Amino acid sequence: MEKVAREYVVGTVEEFPVGSHKVVKVDNREIGVFNVNGEFYALPNLCPHQVGPLCQGKVSGTLVANKDTDWKRTWDREGEIVYCPWHRLEFDIKTGDCLAFPDIKIRSYNVKVEEGQIKVW
Amino acid sequence: MSKRDSLSDIVIVDLDVHVNDTPTELAPYMDMPWRKSLEHVSNVPWRYLSIPGYSPNFAENLPLWPGGNDRLTVETPAQMKKELSDMNIDIGILFPDHLLGVAVLPQKDYASALTRAYNAYIVDKWCDKEQGLKGLIMVAPQDPEGGAKEIEKYANEEGIVGIYLPCSGLDTLWGHVKYDPIFAAAEAAGLPVLLHAATTLVPHFPFNLHQYETFFAQHSLVHSFSMMANMLKMIETGVPVRFPKLKICFTEAGVSWVPFIMMRLDKEYVENRRDIPFLEHPPSHYIKKFYYATQPIEEPENAKHLIQLMEMYEGENTTMFASDWPHHDFDHPRKVFNMPFSPEVKRKIMGENALRFFDIDATGRRNKFKVGSTAK
Ligand code: FES
Numbered sequence: 001m002e003k004v005a006r007e008y009v010v011g012t013v014e015e016f017p018v019g020s021h022k023v024v025k026v027d028n029r030e031i032g033v034f035n036v037n038g039e040f041y042a043l044p045n046l047c048p049h050q051v052g053p054l055c056q057g058k059v060s061g062t063l064v065a066n067k068d069t070d071w072k073r074t075w076d077r078e079g080e081i082v083y084c085p086w087h088r089l090e091f092d093i094k095t096g097d098c099l100a101f102p103d104i105k106i107r108s109y110n111v112k113v114e115e116g117q118i119k120v121w
Numbered sequence: 122m123s124k125r126d127s128l129s130d131i132v133i134v135d136l137d138v139h140v141n142d143t144p145t146e147l148a149p150y151m152d153m154p155w156r157k158s159l160e161h162v163s164n165v166p167w168r169y170l171s172i173p174g175y176s177p178n179f180a181e182n183l184p185l186w187p188g189g190n191d192r193l194t195v196e197t198p199a200q201m202k203k204e205l206s207d208m209n210i211d212i213g214i215l216f217p218d219h220l221l222g223v224a225v226l227p228q229k230d231y232a233s234a235l236t237r238a239y240n241a242y243i244v245d246k247w248c249d250k251e252q253g254l255k256g257l258i259m260v261a262p263q264d265p266e267g268g269a270k271e272i273e274k275y276a277n278e279e280g281i282v283g284i285y286l287p288c289s290g291l292d293t294l295w296g297h298v299k300y301d302p303i304f305a306a307a308e309a310a311g312l313p314v315l316l317h318a319a320t321t322l323v324p325h326f327p328f329n330l331h332q333y334e335t336f337f338a339q340h341s342l343v344h345s346f347s348m349m350a351n352m353l354k355m356i357e358t359g360v361p362v363r364f365p366k367l368k369i370c371f372t373e374a375g376v377s378w379v380p381f382i383m384m385r386l387d388k389e390y391v392e393n394r395r396d397i398p399f400l401e402h403p404p405s406h407y408i409k410k411f412y413y414a415t416q417p418i419e420e421p422e423n424a425k426h427l428i429q430l431m432e433m434y435e436g437e438n439t440t441m442f443a444s445d446w447p448h449h450d451f452d453h454p455r456k457v458f459n460m461p462f463s464p465e466v467k468r469k470i471m472g473e474n475a476l477r478f479f480d481i482d483a484t485g486r487r488n489k490f491k492v493g494s495t496a497k
Binding site: 049062063064065066071073087088089090099102 | 390391399402
């Protein structure tokens with residue numbers, strides 16, 4: 001998998017309050033940067049389904065139902081799921097996993113915070 | 122080697138043959154006061170799979186033409202055995218004939234009593250009366266709790282190998298949570314369930330069927346639409362996830378609808394996964410694990426197209442031969458056997474898959490009853 005060659009500063013911590021996300025340009029790539037409860041994550045702004053602008057979608061939670069919930073639908077993972085704005089495929093911001101199709105996982109970029117600056121590579 | 126010799130070389134299990142379950146036959150097994158009703162309708166003249174007050178199909182209004190199919194019936198185990206043996210069929214799975222239509226009956230108690238009578242009758246008169254004749258316990262959709270009790274009652278009956286879920290004229294589709302007791306009982310008994318439809322003209326089933334004005338049209342889509350509707354309901358409520366050990370078979374609908382519904386549901390899943398969050402995989406994953414009976418097998422001009430259709434749902438381990446004997450649209454085993462499958466796949470489809478599905482040996486004996494068996 002191709003990687004962004006070097007670290008890029010994509011903004012300051014102040015620009016990404018908890019629960020926010022935005023798409024930044026790094027060279028000719030668009031990368032979605034997310035602040036999930038104080039942890040930063042970065043995903044390509046490119047949905048593997050039909051190349052929709054994934055990271056421009058809403059961040060929300062999702063519905064979960066399984067044996068533990070007695071098969072009842074429960075709301076879970078608030079703030080951890082990004083919805084593609086085109087056909088609403090859901091992705092786990094922390095892992096890049098596609099919730100609908102377990103075989104699909106998108107790459108994650110590395111992110112770190114240094115001296116108030118958010119760096120992606 | 123002739124084709125006939127080849128057929129007799131392998132085990133052939135026929136997923137779908139029909140016994141003539143007339144009111145006269147069932148009356149002695151029927152609880153009172155319903156027995157009186159069956160005795161009363163015993164002498165009512167009837168048309169194909171349609172007896173007023175017993176098995177109405179509401180389809181009597183079309184013109185009849187000479188030269189149509191004669192109505193064939195199978196009256197005794199000996200007759201069934203002979204007719205199946207003549208086609209090299211080793212094991213036949215018995216379905217009712219008239220009671221295919223039980224789901225349309227509005228009286229819960231009556232419908233439930235009919236299924237109890239049928240179950241007692243099939244065990245007493247048919248199952249294992251000739252080698253390889255195996256029965257199914259039928260349940261009334263009108264009475265899920267009663268159905269579950271019937272399954273428990275017959276769970277250890279040697280001649281019973283599965284549960285028949287009636288689909289003709291069904292309103293509340295299989296998969297609705299009200300049927301959970303039936304699925305739970307079947308899973309606990311280690312008995313698979315088989316869905317089976319027939320032509321019945323009621324507006325809710327299965328999409329505007331009553332608008333067609335020929336039997337050609339009524340009969341063309343009824344079975345496949347019914348199977349699709351029920352399958353979708355089962356996926357919608359997570360039946361394959363909630364009852365992971367339950368084996369489910371869709372019968373009498375051919376197989377070409379399977380790739381369609383599989384791709385259609387996966388497409389919809391892209392947008393609406395969270396409506397059905399209990400699924401751990403896309404719908405196709407579960408559809409590939411369901412089982413399918415072949416009849417009425419599609420007969421495309423290029424037989425390879427059938428093979429390709431089956432490859433789409435990875436059906437070599439889940440597709441099972443069925444004849445539908447003695448119905449007008451039955452398939453001779455030769456038709457399926459002569460499709461351009463590999464010899465290995467042929468053996469699977471003609472018999473081996475069914476042995477695994479029912480967990481029986483080549484004589485029809487349930488593996489759990491074998492001496493020393495530790496099977497569930
Ligand atoms: S492009 Fe993202 S869901 Fe279709």
